[in-house]
Amino acid sequence: MNTVQPIPRPGPVPVELAPGVHWVGALDPGLRVFDVILRTANGTSYNSYAVRGSGGVAVIDTVKAEFSDAFFAQLEQVARYDEITALVLNHLEPDHTGAVAELLRRAPQARIHVAPRGLDMLRALLKDDFADYQVVKVRTGDTADLGDRTLRFLTTPYVHWPETQCTYLEEQEILFTCDLMGCHFCDERLFNDAVGDFRFSFEYYFDHIMRPFRRHVSEALDLIEPLAISAIAPAHGPVLRSHPREYITHYRRLLTKRLASEVAQKTLLIFYVSAYGATSQMAAAVAEGASENPDVRVSLFDLAVGEVAPFVDLIEEADGIVLGTPTINGDAVKTVWDLLASLVDIETKGKLGGAFGSYGWTGEAVAMVESRLQGLKMRVPVKGIRIKLHPTLPELEDCRDYGRQLSAHLTGTAEPREIDFASL
Ligand SMILES: Cc1cc2nc3c(=O)[nH]c(=O)nc-3n(C[C@H](O)[C@H](O)[C@H](O)COP(=O)(O)O)c2cc1C
Numbered sequence: 001m002n003t004v005q006p007i008p009r010p011g012p013v014p015v016e017l018a019p020g021v022h023w024v025g026a027l028d029p030g031l032r033v034f035d036v037i038l039r040t041a042n043g044t045s046y047n048s049y050a051v052r053g054s055g056g057v058a059v060i061d062t063v064k065a066e067f068s069d070a071f072f073a074q075l076e077q078v079a080r081y082d083e084i085t086a087l088v089l090n091h092l093e094p095d096h097t098g099a100v101a102e103l104l105r106r107a108p109q110a111r112i113h114v115a116p117r118g119l120d121m122l123r124a125l126l127k128d129d130f131a132d133y134q135v136v137k138v139r140t141g142d143t144a145d146l147g148d149r150t151l152r153f154l155t156t157p158y159v160h161w162p163e164t165q166c167t168y169l170e171e172q173e174i175l176f177t178c179d180l181m182g183c184h185f186c187d188e189r190l191f192n193d194a195v196g197d198f199r200f201s202f203e204y205y206f207d208h209i210m211r212p213f214r215r216h217v218s219e220a221l222d223l224i225e226p227l228a229i230s231a232i233a234p235a236h237g238p239v240l241r242s243h244p245r246e247y248i249t250h251y252r253r254l255l256t257k258r259l260a261s262e263v264a265q266k267t268l269l270i271f272y273v274s275a276y277g278a279t280s281q282m283a284a285a286v287a288e289g290a291s292e293n294p295d296v297r298v299s300l301f302d303l304a305v306g307e308v309a310p311f312v313d314l315i316e317e318a319d320g321i322v323l324g325t326p327t328i329n330g331d332a333v334k335t336v337w338d339l340l341a342s343l344v345d346i347e348t349k350g351k352l353g354g355a356f357g358s359y360g361w362t363g364e365a366v367a368m369v370e371s372r373l374q375g376l377k378m379r380v381p382v383k384g385i386r387i388k389l390h391p392t393l394p395e396l397e398d399c400r401d402y403g404r405q406l407s408a409h410l411t412g413t414a415e416p417r418e419i420d421f422a423s424l
Pocket residue numbers: 273274275276277278279280325326327328329330331358359360361362363364388389390
């Protein structure tokens with residue numbers, strides 16, 4: 001049999017990060033796919049933390065439901081349930097809230113600290129029990145007092161979900177970031193200076209979890225950067241206690257434009273696939289027309305030559321994309337769908353989009369692609385062009401004109417749309 005058998009080990013033990021601050025999370029070394037879309041080459045961890053102050057204990061995030069036993073076993077080693085005065089929920093996704101309902105049953109006096117946008121999610125999580133607990137909505141600057149320890153909250157929406165926040169332990173300068181600066185990397189040695197090489201996991205996690213929310217991540221870093229930080233304690237992967245600031249700097253680098261464009265022009269990328277050359281002729285004509293505008297830098301790519309992944313970086317920086325596809329069996333060509341599917345990792349809202357293609361009899365592909373572009377919240381200001389079989393010279397001129405119109409929309413020089421009042 002080819003299954004990997006784990007070496008039997010005793011359960012994890014609480015790990016002290018600083019006096020009174022413990023990791024009480026769970027290791028999940030067997031996980032290979034996370035949230036359906038992410039590969040996890042050596043599993044992950046669900047990091048939960050307990051912070052003890054002279055006036056009470058705070059628990060920051062919990063674990064995925066299946067790992068509740070490990071979590072409670074560890075928590076009980078560092079605190080009694082009646083000592084828990086605060087439960088901080090930095091993120092309501094199930095990988096961090098799987099033990100919340102049970103924890104509240106055991107520590108009903110704990111006040112739940114959650115960002116305002118987490119309230120409805122918390123209600124959905126706790127169902128009828130919600131009314132039994134005290135919930136505090138916290139915003140940037142609000143604090144929770146643990147006697148000689150203070151937790152300060154930073155509202156950081158969309159550093160995965162809308163309700164995400166970070167929590168800063170003022171006296172010990174530890175920042176609990178939940179998904180932000182986390183990664184799926186399972187290593188019981190816990191600290192970044194002790195674990196294996198997790199650079200790949202860190203960037204892979206950024207690419208798939210944080211990159212679609214680039215602007216929000218940047219705003220979160222604006223809040224974080226002024227803080228004095230001794231350690232960053234995320235909810236997945238290593239605790240970053242050695243050179244924590246370098247991880248913030250690295251996030252900044254990952255957020256800034258990957259390909260600094262050496263030109264000040266708007267950028268339009270034209271991608272196409274073509275079986276018999278008709279759509280490729282259209283693509284060349286669209287590119288010609290668009291290039292007449294000196295303020296637009298036009299690039300033309302044949303998707304038939306390879307994989308789509310390398311184009312995702314280009315599209316992230318581009319102002320507009322146009323996709324050319326023939327209709328094959330009533331559909332756009334798979335490579336075009338592959339490219340569109342890979343755009344979930346980047347922000348596409350507001351970019352210009354367009355589609356064109358040759359067809360034989362039904363020609364659905366162009367409208368299907370346009371509708372997907374709109375689904376990605378792109379604007380599609382010019383109706384796409386369909387041409388039956390190979391284009392004639394006048395039809396190629398129509399394609400050039402289509403390109404000209406796209407460029408005009410990119411540079412803000414498009415003619416205002418003529419409204420046909422008769423059709424209203
Ligand atoms: C296998 C195959 C299936 C096709 N299915 C459709 C179809 O469902 N609807 C349609 O309008 N045209 C269909 N066509 C016709 C193509 O869209 C047409 O030949 C087009 O001009 C090809 O453009 P290209 O030269 O850019 O590949 C099909 C062509 C092939 C080869």
